[in-house]
Amino acid sequence: MTTTAEPIDERDSALHRVITVTVNGRRYTRLVSTRKTLADFIREDLGLTGTHLGCEHGVCGACTVRLDGAVVRSCLMFAVQSDRQSLETIEGVAPEPGRLSHVQQAFWDHHGLQCGFCTPGMVLAATALLERNPDPTEAEIRETLAGNLCRCTGYQFIVESVKAAGAAMRADAGGAS
Amino acid sequence: MKPPRFRYYDAETIDEAVTLLAEHGEGAKVLAGGQSLVPMMSLRLAYPDALVDVNRVSELDYVSRRDGELAIGALTRHATLERSPEVARDCPLLSAAMRWVAHEAIRNRGTMGGSLAHADPAAELPAVALALGATLAASSREGSRTIRVEEFFRMPFVSALRDDELLTEVCLPVQPPGAGSAVQEIARRHGDFAIAGVVASVVVEDDVVAQARIVSFATGPAPVRLTAVENAVAGSGTGDDELAAAAEPAAAELSPTDDVHATAEYRRRVTKVLVTRALRDAIDDARARGEER
Numbered sequence: 001m002t003t004t005a006e007p008i009d010e011r012d013s014a015l016h017r018v019i020t021v022t023v024n025g026r027r028y029t030r031l032v033s034t035r036k037t038l039a040d041f042i043r044e045d046l047g048l049t050g051t052h053l054g055c056e057h058g059v060c061g062a063c064t065v066r067l068d069g070a071v072v073r074s075c076l077m078f079a080v081q082s083d084r085q086s087l088e089t090i091e092g093v094a095p096e097p098g099r100l101s102h103v104q105q106a107f108w109d110h111h112g113l114q115c116g117f118c119t120p121g122m123v124l125a126a127t128a129l130l131e132r133n134p135d136p137t138e139a140e141i142r143e144t145l146a147g148n149l150c151r152c153t154g155y156q157f158i159v160e161s162v163k164a165a166g167a168a169m170r171a172d173a174g175g176a177s
Numbered sequence: 178m179k180p181p182r183f184r185y186y187d188a189e190t191i192d193e194a195v196t197l198l199a200e201h202g203e204g205a206k207v208l209a210g211g212q213s214l215v216p217m218m219s220l221r222l223a224y225p226d227a228l229v230d231v232n233r234v235s236e237l238d239y240v241s242r243r244d245g246e247l248a249i250g251a252l253t254r255h256a257t258l259e260r261s262p263e264v265a266r267d268c269p270l271l272s273a274a275m276r277w278v279a280h281e282a283i284r285n286r287g288t289m290g291g292s293l294a295h296a297d298p299a300a301e302l303p304a305v306a307l308a309l310g311a312t313l314a315a316s317s318r319e320g321s322r323t324i325r326v327e328e329f330f331r332m333p334f335v336s337a338l339r340d341d342e343l344l345t346e347v348c349l350p351v352q353p354p355g356a357g358s359a360v361q362e363i364a365r366r367h368g369d370f371a372i373a374g375v376v377a378s379v380v381v382e383d384d385v386v387a388q389a390r391i392v393s394f395a396t397g398p399a400p401v402r403l404t405a406v407e408n409a410v411a412g413s414g415t416g417d418d419e420l421a422a423a424a425e426p427a428a429a430e431l432s433p434t435d436d437v438h439a440t441a442e443y444r445r446r447v448t449k450v451l452v453t454r455a456l457r458d459a460i461d462d463a464r465a466r467g468e469e470r
Binding site: 014015017034035037040056057058059061064067070071072073075076077078080081125128129142143144146147 | 187
């Protein structure tokens with residue numbers, strides 16, 4: 001699906017570029033407008049609509065994706081800037097079809113979501129935190145997730161989900177929990 | 178599409194970047210981390226004709242020790258500085274400030290040079306640079322020059338950089354023995370812009386504050402050194418009452434405004450409290466470092 005209504009001049013690289021991006025392990029090559037945000041590219045050009053757009057100016061965190069492993073706001077990058085780089089979106093988090101990641105499973109078990117709009121960003125931010133530190137304090141969890149806004153849950157169940165996911169990850173790694 | 182129309186250029190070297198800036202003139206903006214510029218474009222508060230993307234200029238991404246200074250390439254990401262053992266050792270105030278700068282996802286993209294060039298009066302890093310007495314380096318096709326931090330921040334979102342200049346490096350003096358530093362900030366939520374903030378850098382000798390540099394931010398058009406407080410605290414003891422007394426002149430040195438987040442009067446009053454707390458923390462930090470050595 002392409003929603004651009006502008007005329008495309010492929011010869012003008014200041015306005016359009018061909019980019020190649022690896023997303024969730026799959027390579028995509030697309031012609032993009034240089035002013036298209038990475039978030040719109042992921043949703044409209046790749047059809048990966050799990051990445052949500054809330055505020056579209058970097059406040060809400062719903063559009064969080066991972067760029068070469070680092071969590072970033074996809075609404076604050078242009079698609080052209082991701083050329084030759086590797087992305088992970090919420091669609092790439094589950095280890096295989098029909099199975100959830102520890103973080104996803106914990107959000108399910110502990111009611112870490114209501115409407116689900118913020119959830120993709122929450123899951124990616126929480127996953128990055130737990131990979132770095134599988135046993136964060138509640139204060140660390142809250143500080144990390146302060147960059148992701150949820151308007152339903154009041155955050156309590158989200159924090160509990162992240163704690164439970166950390167415990168599951170530690171158990172999986174064979175460590176004491 | 179969210180941002181207004183612009184022409185996009187990307188550079189791989191400083192030379193390419195400054196050539197593009199010279200060609201595209203005053204309508205061009207440098208795109209570094211984009212964590213402030215892109216939201217401003219999305220809100221249509223900024224509508225540059227051209228963006229010069231410097232994200233692939235790898236020669237601008239480094240932290241290195243040089244002649245008693247820590248030299249930081251302008252493209253060095255906040256997250257890199259936050260995790261850098263060199264920064265923690267040589268410039269602990271910068272390390273301490275990082276967790277106050279927005280959120281992890283922002284710090285993974287945001288850059289040292291971008292934060293300074295953006296000159297947001299409520300941002301932490303300009304205040305840190307002023308408190309430490311940074312020297313900035315900028316390049317254009319005409320050549321390079323250095324700019325003292327005291328001359329760098331002009332007005333909200335206006336720095337001393339010319340339209341054709343690229344900020345390339347920030348040099349911070351290595352923290353001397355006996356020194357300590359601290360950040361204090363009030364914001365509605367962690368990671369929000371400060372309603373008022375203070376950074377303090379002190380040198381303590383024999384339970385007396387020998388030197389202090391104290392900067393207030395989010396309380397005026399640019400971060401400002403509180404020189405009356407610095408003079409009052411120099412030579413003073415380190416007791417809570419002495420620090421509170423030294424912080425008294427803080428309010429008179431500010432020119433805050435009312436806005437939706439807080440009144441000017443609130444900013445004045447809270448700054449005085451933050452100065453006292455930042456001095457306390459900085460002195461305790463100096464002592465803790467002294468004991469470690």
